[in-house]
Amino acid sequence: MKFVLDEKKVAMxxxxxxxxxxxxxxxxxxxxxxxSIFGCIPIEVQKIISEExxxxxxxxxxxxxxxxxxxxxxxxxxxxxxxxxTACYVKGAKEILEVIQDLLHxxxxxxxxxxMFTLENTRCIGACGLAPVFKIDEKVYGAANKDIAKRAIExxxxx
Amino acid sequence: xxxxxxxxxxxxxxxAKIKLQNHKNGFRVVVGxxxxxxxxxxxxxxxxxxxxxxxxxxxxxxxxxxxxxxECALEPLVEVIDHNGQKTTYCxxxxxxxxxxxxxxxxxxxxxxxxxxxNFKKTDGALQQVRIALRNCGVINPEDINEYICxxxxxxxxxxxxxxxxxxxxxxVKESGLRGRGGGGFPTGLKWSLCAKNKGGQKYIICNAxxxxxxxxxxxxxxxxxxxxxxxxxxxxxYAIGASQGYIYIRAEYPLAVERLNHAIAQAYxxxxxxxxxFGTEFCFDLELRLGAGAxxxxxxxxxxxxxxxxxxxxxxxPPFPADKGLWGKPSIINxxxxxxxxxxxxxxxxxxxxxxxxQKSKGTKVFAxxxxxxxxxxxxxxxxxxxxxxxxxxxxxxSNGKKFKAVQTGGPSGGCLTEAHLDTPIDYxxxxxxxxxxxxxxxxxxxxxxxxxxxxxxxxxxxxxxxCGKCTPCREGTKKMLEILExxxxxxxxxxxxxxxxxxxxxxxxxxxxxxxxxxxxxxLSTLANFRxxxxxxxxxxxxPTKVCKALIKYFITDKCIGCGKCKRNCPAQAISxxxxxxxxxxxxxxxxxxxCKQSCPVDAIILA
Numbered sequence: 001m002k003f004v005l006d007e008k009k010v011a012m013x014x015x016x017x018x019x020x021x022x023x024x025x026x027x028x029x030x031x032x033x034x035x036s037i038f039g040c041i042p043i044e045v046q047k048i049i050s051e052e053x054x055x056x057x058x059x060x061x062x063x064x065x066x067x068x069x070x071x072x073x074x075x076x077x078x079x080x081x082x083x084x085x086t087a088c089y090v091k092g093a094k095e096i097l098e099v100i101q102d103l104l105h106x107x108x109x110x111x112x113x114x115x116m117f118t119l120e121n122t123r124c125i126g127a128c129g130l131a132p133v134f135k136i137d138e139k140v141y142g143a144a145n146k147d148i149a150k151r152a153i154e155x156x157x158x159x
Numbered sequence: 160x161x162x163x164x165x166x167x168x169x170x171x172x173x174x175a176k177i178k179l180q181n182h183k184n185g186f187r188v189v190v191g192x193x194x195x196x197x198x199x200x201x202x203x204x205x206x207x208x209x210x211x212x213x214x215x216x217x218x219x220x221x222x223x224x225x226x227x228x229x230e231c232a233l234e235p236l237v238e239v240i241d242h243n244g245q246k247t248t249y250c251x252x253x254x255x256x257x258x259x260x261x262x263x264x265x266x267x268x269x270x271x272x273x274x275x276x277x278n279f280k281k282t283d284g285a286l287q288q289v290r291i292a293l294r295n296c297g298v299i300n301p302e303d304i305n306e307y308i309c310x311x312x313x314x315x316x317x318x319x320x321x322x323x324x325x326x327x328x329x330x331x332v333k334e335s336g337l338r339g340r341g342g343g344g345f346p347t348g349l350k351w352s353l354c355a356k357n358k359g360g361q362k363y364i365i366c367n368a369x370x371x372x373x374x375x376x377x378x379x380x381x382x383x384x385x386x387x388x389x390x391x392x393x394x395x396x397x398y399a400i401g402a403s404q405g406y407i408y409i410r411a412e413y414p415l416a417v418e419r420l421n422h423a424i425a426q427a428y429x430x431x432x433x434x435x436x437x438f439g440t441e442f443c444f445d446l447e448l449r450l451g452a453g454a455x456x457x458x459x460x461x462x463x464x465x466x467x468x469x470x471x472x473x474x475x476x477x478p479p480f481p482a483d484k485g486l487w488g489k490p491s492i493i494n495x496x497x498x499x500x501x502x503x504x505x506x507x508x509x510x511x512x513x514x515x516x517x518x519q520k521s522k523g524t525k526v527f528a529x530x531x532x533x534x535x536x537x538x539x540x541x542x543x544x545x546x547x548x549x550x551x552x553x554x555x556x557x558x559s560n561g562k563k564f565k566a567v568q569t570g571g572p573s574g575g576c577l578t579e580a581h582l583d584t585p586i587d588y589x590x591x592x593x594x595x596x597x598x599x600x601x602x603x604x605x606x607x608x609x610x611x612x613x614x615x616x617x618x619x620x621x622x623x624x625x626x627x628c629g630k631c632t633p634c635r636e637g638t639k640k641m642l643e644i645l646e647x648x649x650x651x652x653x654x655x656x657x658x659x660x661x662x663x664x665x666x667x668x669x670x671x672x673x674x675x676x677x678x679x680x681x682x683x684x685l686s687t688l689a690n691f692r693x694x695x696x697x698x699x700x701x702x703x704x705p706t707k708v709c710k711a712l713i714k715y716f717i718t719d720k721c722i723g724c725g726k727c728k729r730n731c732p733a734q735a736i737s738x739x740x741x742x743x744x745x746x747x748x749x750x751x752x753x754x755x756x757c758k759q760s761c762p763v764d765a766i767i768l769a
Contacts, residue, residue: 023447024487025449025467025468025469026469027469028449028450028452028466028467028469029449029450031452032411032450032452055469062471063469063470063471066454066471066472066628067451067452067453067454067472068452068453068454069411069451069452069453070452070453084373085373085374086373086374086530086531086568086571086602086604086618086619087373087374087530087531087536087602087604088373089373089618090531090532090604090606090610090615091531091532122412124371124372124373124374124375124376124412125194125412125413126194126370126375126376126379126412126413127194127195127198127231127376128231128373128374128375128376128528128530128536128602129195129230129231129232129234129376129528129530129536129537129538130195130198130199130231130232130234130536131530131531131536133198138414140194140197140198141198142195142198142199143232
């Protein structure tokens with residue numbers, strides 16, 4: 001998927017950075033805003049942050065690539081996150097991941113060719129009492145199984 | 160300006176509302192609306208209750224959203240409390256069930272028997288929880304500061320600022336015996352005193368709310384259900400060590416906790432409980448959130464500091480310790496959420512009260528997150544010294560689906576697996592370390608006879624390899640090599656020499672890695688080797704996985720029960736099955752991908768794992 005730099009979003013980001021600059025340690029909050037505004041932090045966006053914060057692009061790139069929440073590639077329209085934390089793992093999360101992989105023909109970390117879905121393994125989201133758990137965007141599905149995963153994806157496709 | 164009198168007035172007013180003092184035969188109805196509750200559909204239940212109560216014009220009901228009640232697997236949860244304090248807990252409430260509760264219980268005073276907790280929870284009821292860190296979770300509305308005040312919220316801060324010196328505060332925390340609840344177990348009072356020794360200048364107090372251990376959600380419950388307890392404790396700690404600025408470093412994977420904390424901080428500022436001249440004293444304290452970004456290593460205190468500073472989250476050499484040289488080179492205290500949650504209670508009820516609970520060297524209580532193959536998953540808080548058996552079989556209700564207990568993992572990826580032989584161990588910091596595990600943050604994952612312990616070791620190691628920051632060679636290269644050996648064993652290509660190498664490597668890494676992530680990464684491997692060596696040997700010598708989990712070592716086999724219907728053949732995605740109609744079919748193992756579709760589709764259960 002090609003990344004397009006939107007002027008309105010650039011203005012939004014610069015406004016956020018101006019706010020964060022007033023306190024010590026502005027880089028991490030600025031990166032969170034960039035990820036939220038653009039959906040990813042490719043080199044073009046890193047350059048903007050570099051200028052605004054007077055930090056080298058190399059430094060910023062090093063920080064972006066360190067943290068798994070920051071991505072340099074755009075994500076799909078819907079993000080499916082399968083929790084592979086311990087409680088979910090021992091209750092069969094791997095099978096749920098596999099059925100989604102088979103349905104959408106993508107591996108964790110990849111986006112489907114039509115740009116509809118990105119599949120991710122997620123870090124534990126703390127709903128271990130309802131293991132195994134997966135999310136589609138912000139909706140959390142607890143006590144999940146392969147059928148629930150299939151149906152959830154079908155519903156998203158219908159909508 | 161906030162005063163103690165203001166607190167008392169606010170408390171009295173809210174108490175009247177909560178205890179239904181103005182409503183004859185009234186009820187307080189609370190709905191669990193933390194992450195588990197909301198995931199299970201609690202919002203719809205809350206809305207249904209509100210709709211029914213409004214439609215029936217009931218004016219004697221106080222309907223309130225609350226945080227985590229603790230019974231995560233039984234959500235959505237609704238608790239009805241009458242004016243005598245008698246509580247009825249309803250589980251797995253549906254919209255229809257919510258209507259019944261209003262009709263039968265709220266209108267007519269008759270609880271709906273078939274929906275109460277005794278129908279759902281299998282427990283022998285002997286073990287009583289003692290909720291200190293979780294005292295307000297599931298009890299108060301976390302978005303209403305007045306409900307926090309009602310339960311003595313901010314009373315401790317008022318007492319500390321108007322009646323005590325910083326040294327007196329540190330003394331109380333020391334004498335209480337409180338130890339860090341994040342996993343390290345370092346004495347909290349001692350840590351505070353080491354920081355306070357650095358006189359003058361800027362200092363920082365930080366809350367580690369990164370809670371990265373998979374399977375741990377204790378801190379999430381406190382942050383979502385009782386955020387003010389952390390805010391109050393950090394202000395108290397700031398006063399004690401001389402810090403005017405606090406930061407809560409919270410993982411971005413907890414959006415509800417972030418929202419509730421921000422809301423609570425704004426409320427505290429508005430009420431004058433944060434900011435300038437708190438309680439009319441010279442003490443000023445500012446607090447804000449800083450978000451993590453998906454790096455487990457940032458739960459390590461020096462990596463956390465690096466992250467706030469805007470660096471890659473890589474740990475630093477200690478000494479110097481953060482208490483002397485921390486955030487931006489200034490003396491800093493970092494404590495865990497649960498550690499902080501205990502502080503206001505200790506100030507109000509006293510150090511002797513806290514120290515009267517627990518064991519000789521591990522005082523107070525601990526919150527555990529019980530997960531895995533157990534009947535009652537959820538949170539519990541019990542005194543230190545409670546045994547694993549009491550937790551797993553008492554509160555936990557034993558192993559789910561009638562299976563046999565195999566192991567319990569304590570301490571997350573840094574901990575070890577304990578077996579049946581260890582179940583009567585009293586849980587405390589030192590006992591668990593002696594068993595080659597650790598308390599960790601409190602996550603407890605129960606495993607049963609169907610879990611392969613070699614697979615579990617590989618799972619943990621995959622996690623730590625992925626999360627390794629890469630700075631030091633032992634962790635960066637060593638854990639990767641350990642994982643390669645494990646993968647070799649699981650794929651059926653392992654040798655006895657591999658087991659020896661795995662063990663040696665593990666011990667080297669423990670000794671030489673820079674930070675606790677690397678130093679503890681080998682623990683799951685070492686403890687499974689110690690307690691389940693026979694499984695490793697089966698994988699390596701017999702080329703078998705005793706629990707039939709490791710796919711490379713299992714074979715699908717069609718027995719004589721086969722009726723030749725051909726369903727398996729049609730369903731097989733690898734065309735690995737051959738056979739004629741009405742004749743016993745055969746699987747070609749060299750083509751089989753172990754997808755399990757044949758076994759699932761067989762109408763006569765003729766397919767087994769050999």
